[in-house]
Amino acid sequence: MQTTVNAPRPGGSVWTDPKVRAWLFQILAVIAVVALGWFLFDNTQTNLEKRGIISGFSFLNNSAGFGIAQHLIDYNESHSYGRVFFVGLLNTLLVSVIGIVLATLLGFILGVARLSPNWLISKLATIYIETFRNIPPLLQIFFWYFAVMLSLPGPRQSMGIADSFFLNSRGLYMPSPIPSENFAPFFGAIVVAVIGIVLLSRWSKKRFEATGKFFPISLGAIPLLIVLPGLAVLLTGNPLQWSIPELSGFNFRGGWVLIPELMALTLALTIYTAAFIAENVRSGIMAVSHGQTEAARSLGLPAGKTLRLVIIPQALRVIIPPLTSQYLNLAKNSSLAAGIGYPDMVSLFAGTVLNQTGQAIEVIAITMSVYLAISISISMLMNWYNKRIALIER
Amino acid sequence: MKMVKSTLAMLTTAAVLGVSGFAQAGATLDAVQKKGFVQCGISDGLPGFSYADEKGNYLGLDVDVCRAVAAAVFGDATKVKYSPLTAKERFTALQSGEVDILSRNTTWTSSRDAALGLNFTGTNYYDGQGFLVNKKLGVSSAKELDGATVCIQAGTTTELNLSDYFRANGLKYTPITYDTSDESAKSVEAGRCDVLTSDQSQLYAQRIKLANPDEYVVLPEVISKEPLGPVVRQGDEEWFDIVRWSLFAMVNAEELGVDSKNVEEQAKSTKNPDVARLLGAEGEFGKDLKLPKDWAVQIVKQVGNYGESFERNVGAGSELKIERGLNALWNKGGLQYAPPVR
Known part of the structure; x- marks a missing residue:
């Protein structure tokens, strides 16, 4: 049947051949798309030139000349706009990564809590989820920033803990470690301890599978982590010095500071996204048939182990795909930083740099590609993980 | 929005x-x-x-x-x-x-x-760029602003003048950059910044919008030409x-x-x-x-x-x-x- 339909009918021209026509229309469609793209590009170029707007990417090498509140890489005013781009990118990634980690932890706890047989816990989780899921993220960011962070006392009245942690409207100041010359052996001892723990856990897993005897890893891990670095300190002396924040002039100096913009943004995004993740977790757990729980219990597994070893691994297969889109949402929502002056990609690069240079098209194109790249990377990573934990059908 | x-x-x-x-x-x-x-x-x-x-x-x-x-x-x-x-x-x-x-x-x-x-x-x-500070800080000149946190509006010449001025005088500062002048003014009131910098005309204009305009002064220095x-x-x-x-x-x-x-x-x-x-x-x-x-x-x-x-x-x-x-x-x-x- 198939061959007779596709074969050219005797006497019909080449135009009536469905194969030829299918190809023809596809080629025409491609030409139309390319032509439209070329027209837009060419027209933009021509008009930019006619209006005397200089285009191109050479502005990235010019010196920026403005300061930035938070930079993870070395930066000062004489650095280039290109460097500002990386400062902004890293600030965006910082918020995204911290947000994703915290939102995942909080989301899992809340999702499980909402299914808890304990009435109070499950109702509290429900209230949390329904509240924060249904308030727009920008409002939550404004709330945490203007209502919470900025109403903290000023630097001279800051709340201090142990004279080394200070919380005020300028941020959370904390001591920062400065490695001394004794740092190398100390660090080496930690590395050895970590390797030891990995080996130990492998051994205990093997033994468990071979003999069924369970060895609590923490019994070996904690002493390893304390004893080895402790020995290093005893032998060589103090590995770290602490730079403690001190009030001098207008602000605290020394130590590390978490700026309130970062705290407000991370808090708001974490709390908002965790509510969604909790719902994903709940749906994943509920998708695992109740028979699995009953079977696990009848084998004598306690409730905690049932959840950890039977339910969660199966639930993850349902949880991962929607979890990926929550991660994407969080990364993209981080651009709301512009509302509170956190120097992220959008406020720094698509904001200040765009305005100082006037290169709107280039800057927006770069910024959009960056978000695309971040989102696709998260997607690919999560798809890989999803494949790894997928049910292997035999 | x-x-x-x-x-x-x-x-x-x-x-x-x-x-x-x-x-x-x-x-x-x-x-x-x-x-x-x-x-x-x-x-x-x-x-x-x-x-x-x-x-x-x-x-x-x-x-x-x-x-x-x-x-x-x-x-x-x-x-x-x-x-x-x-x-x-x-x-x-x-x-x-x-x-x-x-x-x-x-x-x-x-x-x-x-x-x-x-x-x-x-x-x-x-116009020319100036500084607005809270009187409580006891600052009478911009040269005393070493280490201050400064609120600015994004995408303005003030952002560049500010860094020029502090660099030229060997002073350190932390800039906090907002989208609108209202946000930066609100931030100064909340104590997030010590100083608000902008064209002097704007500083006078924003001062009357603050809750207690009398608590704030505009410092005498004009650090730029702003036609x-x-x-x-x-x-x-x-x-x-x-x-x-x-x-x-x-x-x-x-x-x-x-x-x-x-x-x-x-x-x-x-x-x-x-x-x-x-x-x-x-x-x-x-x-x-x-x-x-x-x-x-x-x-x-x-x-x-x-x-x-x-x-x-x-x-x-x-x-x-x-x-x-x-x-x-x-x-x-x-x-x-x-x-x-x-």
């Missing part, structure tokens, strides 16, 4: 630059006459320069430039529509043709004039001339003693040839600009001369009480100077 708006403005630029035609001499005037109003980009709320009163009418020194152009073109100063823009949005809005004039306390600099496809038509306010003026798109000289001469007409009127009260009488009976040329009683100077004969009469009658506009919006007659200073006429010790009409 701000983000959405500015992104929209940027996308519009891309779209407009991509698809529509472009500025030709005369195109803007034709388009303005066809639609029947001037679309004017102003600031998003700056007392004295552009702000809405309780009835929703826009007022201010920058708004008066737009009204003067409308008076010159249509003989009716109310034929203006306003687009409040943030500092970040303003140039894209003008480049894309969303507004015909940008009159938004914008500093005239070489790169803005040359690289952005824009032209500055003049200076309607000579603020209206901007138009490059490539349409006719429109450029109209905007430029609408401003010059206001300055010339003040110099010649013509104000909104005596302008009609002067137009009829003046003996001074300078006044007669300005007000169209002698010569065809309006026609050269493609404007009606009585263009300057309409400007002065409906908007006032430069001095009147200054006093009403930012000077003694306003809450801001800013002195004329650099903005006095050239023959009274200031910098306001307009070429003659002849």
Whole structure:
């Protein structure tokens, strides 16, 4: 049947051949798309030139000349706009990564809590989820920033803990470690301890599978982590010095500071996204048939182990795909930083740099590609993980 | 919301630059006459320069430039529509043709004039950057600001001047950059910053918006030259001339003693040839600009001369009480100077 339909009918021209026509229309469609793209590009170029707007990417090498509140890489005013781009990118990634980690932890706890047989816990989780899921993220960011962070006392009245942690409207100041010359052996001892723990856990897993005897890893891990670095300190002396924040002039100096913009943004995004993740977790757990729980219990597994070893691994297969889109949402929502002056990609690069240079098209194109790249990377990573934990059908 | 708006403005630029035609001499005037109003980009709320009163009418020194152009073109100063823009949005809005004039306390600099496809038509306010601090800090000079946290508005020349000044004096600072001037002012009040920096005129304007204006002082240092003026798109000289001469007409009127009260009488009976040329009683100077004969009469009658506009919006007659200073006429010790009409 198939061959007779596709074969050219005797006497019909080449135009009536469905194969030829299918190809023809596809080629025409491609030409139309390319032509439209070329027209837009060419027209933009021509008009930019006619209006005397200089285009191109050479502005990235010019010196920026403005300061930035938070930079993870070395930066000062004489650095280039290109460097500002990386400062902004890293600030965006910082918020995204911290947000994703915290939102995942909080989301899992809340999702499980909402299914808890304990009435109070499950109702509290429900209230949390329904509240924060249904308030727009920008409002939550404004709330945490203007209502919470900025109403903290000023630097001279800051709340201090142990004279080394200070919380005020300028941020959370904390001591920062400065490695001394004794740092190398100390660090080496930690590395050895970590390797030891990995080996130990492998051994205990093997033994468990071979003999069924369970060895609590923490019994070996904690002493390893304390004893080895402790020995290093005893032998060589103090590995770290602490730079403690001190009030001098207008602000605290020394130590590390978490700026309130970062705290407000991370808090708001974490709390908002965790509510969604909790719902994903709940749906994943509920998708695992109740028979699995009953079977696990009848084998004598306690409730905690049932959840950890039977339910969660199966639930993850349902949880991962929607979890990926929550991660994407969080990364993209981080651009709301512009509302509170956190120097992220959008406020720094698509904001200040765009305005100082006037290169709107280039800057927006770069910024959009960056978000695309971040989102696709998260997607690919999560798809890989999803494949790894997928049910292997035999 | 701000983000959405500015992104929209940027996308519009891309779209407009991509698809529509472009500025030709005369195109803007034709388009303005066809639609029947001037679309004017102003600031998003700056007392004295552009702000809405309780009835929703826009007022201010920058708004008066737009009204003067409308008076010159249509003989009716109310034929203006306003687009409040943030500092970040303003140039894209003008480049894309969303507004015909940008009159938004914008500093005239070489790169803005040359690289952005824009032209500055003049200076309607000579300003300089200053600092606003809380009196409690006990600071009396900007040189004492080492280590301070400074609030600024994003995308402004102040951002660059600030870093120049602190670098030149070997001082350290932390900048906190907001999208709107309201946010940065709110932040200073909340104590997030020690200092608010901006053009001095803006500092005075923002101070009266604070809850306790008396707790704040503007430091004496002026760290930059900020000639603020209206901007138009490059490539349409006719429109450029109209905007430029609408401003010059206001300055010339003040110099010649013509104000909104005596302008009609002067137009009829003046003996001074300078006044007669300005007000169209002698010569065809309006026609050269493609404007009606009585263009300057309409400007002065409906908007006032430069001095009147200054006093009403930012000077003694306003809450801001800013002195004329650099903005006095050239023959009274200031910098306001307009070429003659002849």
